[in-house]
Amino acid sequence: MAKTGIIFAINGPIVKTSNDSGFEMHEMVYVGKENLVGEVIGLTTDATVIEVYEETGGLKPGETVTGTGSPVSVTLAPGILNNIFDGIERPLSEIAKKEGAYISRGVSVDSLDTKKLWKTHITVKSGQAIDGGTVIAEVPETQAIMHKVMLSPNLKGYVIDVVEDGDYTINDRLLTLQLTDGSEIPITMTQHWPIRVPRPTKKRFPASVPLITGQRILDTLFPLAKGGTAAVPGGFGTGKTMTQHQIAKWSDANIIIYIGCGERGNEMTQVLEEFSELIDPKSGNPLMDRTTLIANTSNMPVAAREASLYSGLTLAEYYRDMGYDVAIMADSTSRWAEALREISGRLEEMPAEEGFPAYLASRLSAFYERAGMMQNLNGSEGSVSIIGAVSPQGGDFSEPVTQNTKRFVRCFWGLDKRLAYARHFPAIQWLDSYSEYLTDLAPWYAEHVNKKFVEYRNRVVYILNQEASLMEIVKLIGADVLPDDQKLILDIAKVIRVGFLQQNAFHKDDTCVPLIKQFKMMDVILYLYQKSKALVHQGMPMSVLHQDSIWDKVTSIKYDVPNDKLEMLDQYKKDIDTFYEKVLEKNA
Structure with missing residues (x-):
């Protein structure tokens, strides 16, 4: 039977239920009559604190909160690419079909298409012992990317039987797995993974290969390594989004995850429309064939903005586990930090510098530390590179988000409004910018380009x-x-x-x-x-x-x-x- 709690206090996106409802930290819950999606973020013997990812207007004390028994997770299966999601992986195109241009609260749609048939090639045999991360099937997800269906990292056992190659949905059984305790479970293409938990890997490699972008000031002066982290700070109109667009289009990353986090709605609309029209110069196919967009605009609920970065990061780690190089464009981490500040204020936590919570630095650290060049559980090698735009108010790089970001990234591409106004693009100021990857990448440049x-x-x-x-x-x-x-x-x-x-x-x-x-x-x-x-x-x-x-x-x-x-x-x-x-x- 599902655990429930009764609402006794509401403060914006923060809802409290009375007594100990039996919920767990970070458990996903449904709030009120409209089943608004929420997450447990605080527990005491007297109350449970819930962060609601949708507008709470009209919610009132006495309504019920129902637990799901599992943390806030994303669905991982073919169909992620060439798609546009909101901050908690709900496909905006499907919501539009169901609700029209305006998204109503409590809308429930599947994250991925459960009816579409995928041409599937099975890569394991009956009797084979398999561990977490083993590739069990291959599906051509788009013209550009072969989706490798993997066993969840938490499972291992023996394959009892497998289906023939053919067309299957993401929920069809592909094989039956006998676990080490003797029980048997059906395995489909679908995994669910908590957004706040990094996916496990075997080994982290040091930076040694550059992420080649085709942009001279980046590749030559301030290079970024595959699996590296970079910040792109700059005031309004200095070209943060355009710099990320150029990297998304021209870099040698296999897959792009673009997270529009708290940006203006009209700017985000322009980004979505432009990405949909871009042609991948390498293959001639649409760029969306290897791109996923996560849209959470400034007028969307603030709590979902905080979750959107983790949702995008988990999708990136999933494709990294297949052996792909993934680049994340987070635009912008300042808006994400503002969401943290608003929620912290609602929780009546002690504010630190400029009102940001005292844990701003640790949250930024936890985000950027999930980047890296890894050896995956299945032996393949892949990387997640994070390029985070920062929007300091008035272009002031001394504000807390920029300063704390500099502590955790090794590449800093500082944009200068004077260069931008002089029509010098990319408007990266060479005197303020730096890359700590240069020494690590020097052997690669000497071997693949020139010793000098x-x-x-x-x-x-x-x-x-x-x-x-x-x-x-x-x-x-x-x-x-x-x-x-x-x-x-x-x-x-x-x-x-x-x-x-x-x-x-x-x-x-x-x-x-x-x-x-x-x-x-x-x-x-x-x-x-x-x-x-x-x-x-x-x-x-x-x-x-x-x-x-x-x-x-x-x-x-x-x-x-x-x-x-x-x-x-x-x-x-x-x-x-x-x-x-x-x-x-x-x-x-």
């Missing part, structure tokens, strides 16, 4: 830092009084900023750039610097050097050299040599 890749990257960053120091002087007394060797640094830094760091998302060659082209572009720019420096040391003024068109030519490499014709870059060094000799002849 990291050296060139460091030289580029050094030039940009020198430019920043010189600009302080220029602001005071102007550039004309600088010696020519310092003018050269300003000029070559401009070539780096405009010709290398700035990237055009609407240009067919510049929107995504392979690593080898990124290296060769650095090689040409630094070769121009080397030759110009030699001329300046011989007494040539920068005014003479600028009479040649080579500066504009090098700046335009990103547009003039197609990604599939990198041999054209060899000509640039010859042109620089010609420029060097021509200047010497003229001024001999």
Whole structure:
């Protein structure tokens, strides 16, 4: 018989029931006559505290809360990809069919389609001993992704019988498993997993392989490892969402989980519509074939916003267990932290800095720590990379969410509104950003790109830092009084900023750039610097050097050299040599 409790207090999304109702922590419950979904978040002998994931207007004391006996979980089976869910994995398209444009409270729909037939290939045999994580069947979920149906990590035993290959729903029996205690249970494609519990793995690997995004400032200057964590903080209009879009479209992750957490409804609608229209450049299929969207807008119930991050994370871990590289785009963790703050206030907890709860840091830590490159229970290797957007009020990076996030991520891509307003995109400020993965990834760059890749990257960053120091002087007394060797640094830094760091998302060659082209572009720019420096040391003024068109030519490499014709870059060094000799002849 289901456990029940009687409501005696309601405060926004927080509901309290009297006495000890027998509920467990994090148990999923149904609240009131409309069966609103909730979760137990506090227990005492006198009361049970419940967080309700839907609007509680109209709920009144005396109504009943019914327990389900299980924690808040997501359903894991084919049908997750190419779908749009709310914060607790209810498909918005199915809700729209049932309820129309406005979602009513207490709506109950299956998370995944239970009637659709999936073409299934069984990969185990009768009599075989299998453990948790073993792949028992393969289902082509989309044109891009083969879904590997796995035994739940909590089970192991012997296969008694299996069905033939064929078409099955996610709830049809695929095999019968005899457990170690001798009991027999039917196994389907479906698993249920608690959203707050990380899925188990065998081993965590150190960072060693970059998540290649095709964005030069990220791949070259501030790389992110597969299984790594990155924060993208920035004020309104600086390009957080667009940066995540570019990574989602062009990165070499197999699967994208996009979590729209507390963003404005019209912006989220635009994201959903744009993602639905995007074509995957690698396969030519719709990008949604390897994407799942979780939409929880700012006008949706605040408690579900807090759960949406964990729902998306659990879906990501499920695909990681199949051996895929998954990238999570969380947009934005600031809105998630605001949900924590509101619920904490309703619970009358002691506030910490700026009203956020004292456990903000530990919650952020628990979220980002679930990223990683793992060896799974079935022996395969997969990764979950987390890229969290942060929306500090007024672009103030000293506020608690940004500062606590910096403690737990190893990659920080700080967006600058001055760059954004100057139409320099991606508007990542190279002086504020950093990546702690660079040392870990250096062997990979040396082996797969070029041994000098990291050296060139460091030289580029050094030039940009020198430019920043010189600009302080220029602001005071102007550039004309600088010696020519310092003018050269300003000029070559401009070539780096405009010709290398700035990237055009609407240009067919510049929107995504392979690593080898990124290296060769650095090689040409630094070769121009080397030759110009030699001329300046011989007494040539920068005014003479600028009479040649080579500066504009090098700046335009990103547009003039197609990604599939990198041999054209060899000509640039010859042109620089010609420029060097021509200047010497003229001024001999």
